[in-house]
Amino acid sequence: MPGVALLLSAFGWVLLALAMIGTAYMAFATGVLARFLAQRSPASPRATPVTLLKPLYGAEPKLAENLATFLEQDHKGPVQVLFGVQRADDPAIAAVHALQRRYPEARIDLVIDGTPHGSNGKVGNLVNMMRQAAHGVLILSDSDMAVGREYIGQVLAALDQPGTGAVTCLYRGRGDAGFWSRLASAGPSYQFLVGLVFAKTRGLADPCMGSTIALRRETLDAIGGFAAFADVLADDHAIGQAVRARGLAIAIPPLLLVHASTETAFVELWKHELRWAATVRGVSPAGYAGSFIGIPLPIALAGMAIHPNYGLAITLAALAVRVATVRVVDRHAGEPTAPLWMLPLRDIASFAVFVASFFVRSVDWRGTELTMLDNGRVAAPSEMT
Structure with a gap:
C-alpha cells in the first residue's frame, strides 16, 4: 500500500x-x-587517617584480589579497612580472613550483624558497620571494585579542595567470568563512561556513584547518616543529592577504577542491567x-x-x-x-x-x-x- x-x-x-x-x-x-x-591527578601528601568501608555479600570471582588492591596503597596515614556482612555463614568472610592472614600488619576489621535497616540491604550493612568506623574520613566503595596504589591519595586530594563535600570516581569494566561478563563490562567502559564525563563537564549532571563515595564523618552526620537512605534504591545518588543540598560540591578526579563484572549467563546480565537502568x-x-x-x-x-x-x-x-x-x-x-x-x-x-x-x-x-x-x-x- x-x-x-x-x-x-x-x-x-x-x-x-x-x-x-x-x-x-x-x-x-x-x-x-x-x-x-589526560589530566594529571595528584595524590595528597597528607597522612590523613582513613576508614575504608567495604560492605560485602556473597562470594565473587576474584573477590580477595579486588579487595587486596585497597590494602596495597601508597598512602602514609593510618588506614582501617572495615568489612561488613549480615550473616555469619556469608562466604565473603573467607576472603576477609584470607586478607587478614596475608596482611597481618594492616588494620582489617569485620562486622557481622544482620540487624535490618530498611529495604536496601547494602545500606543496612553500612549502618551496622559504622559502629566500628575508627576515623573521620570515610571512603565507601562497592565490593566489585579494584584500584591502583595511589587511589587513597588521589581521592583525599580531591576531598581537600575548598567547598568539596564528597568525592566519587569513574570506572571502566573488566569481565571476570567469561563471555557474558565481558559483554557486560563493555557497557561501563565504552558507553556509560563517555556519557557520564560529558554530562559532568557540561554541567548536565552531578553524579555520585558506588564506585567511590568519600566524605568526612561530620558531612555524613549532617545528612542523617546512612540510615537516612535505608529505603532508597539509588543510595549513592541520594547521598550525593543530600551533600549538594548542603551547598557542597561532589568532585570527580581524573582517575579510572576497575569494575569487575561477574555475569555467567544472559539472564544475569539482563537482570543486573535492567535494575541499573530502572534506577x-x-x-x-x-x-x-x-x-x-x-x-x-x-x-x-x-x-x-x-x-x-x-x-x-x-x-x-x-x-x-x-x-x-x-x-x-x-x-x-x-x-x-x-x-x-x-x-x-x-x-x-x-x-x-x-x-x-x-x-x-x-x-x-x-x-x-x-x-x-x-x-x-x-x-x-x-x-x-
Missing part, C-alpha cells in the same frame, strides 16, 4: 537522522572524555529518556534496513566513532575491556535494556525482588503487605 510505504520510508529517514545526531554527539563526547582522562530512570526520568541518542549504532542498523544505501554510510560512521571510543578508553585503562567484534552486540543489548526499562516496576537485588516506589524509594515484599 502506498500510504504504508510512505510512512515506512519516513520512519527510516527519522531513524537515520537520529543516528547521525547520535554519532556526532558520541564523537564530540569521546573527545571530551579523552581530554578529561537511573527513577532518579532522572528526562535525562534517561534522552540517553538513547548515545546508542546510535542500533538506530543506524534499523534505518539501514529501510534505506540501505544511505543507511550503510551512517552505520559505518557510527561504528567508526564507537571504535574511536574504544581506543580512548583502552589507552587510558592500559588493556582492552572487550574485543571490537562485541561492539554491535553490546550496543544492541544496551538499546534493548533501554526500551525494557520503561516497563519495569520491580527489580531484582541479590535474589530479592524490590518494588519501585516514588522518589527512587523501594520496598521489600514483606513491607508491601
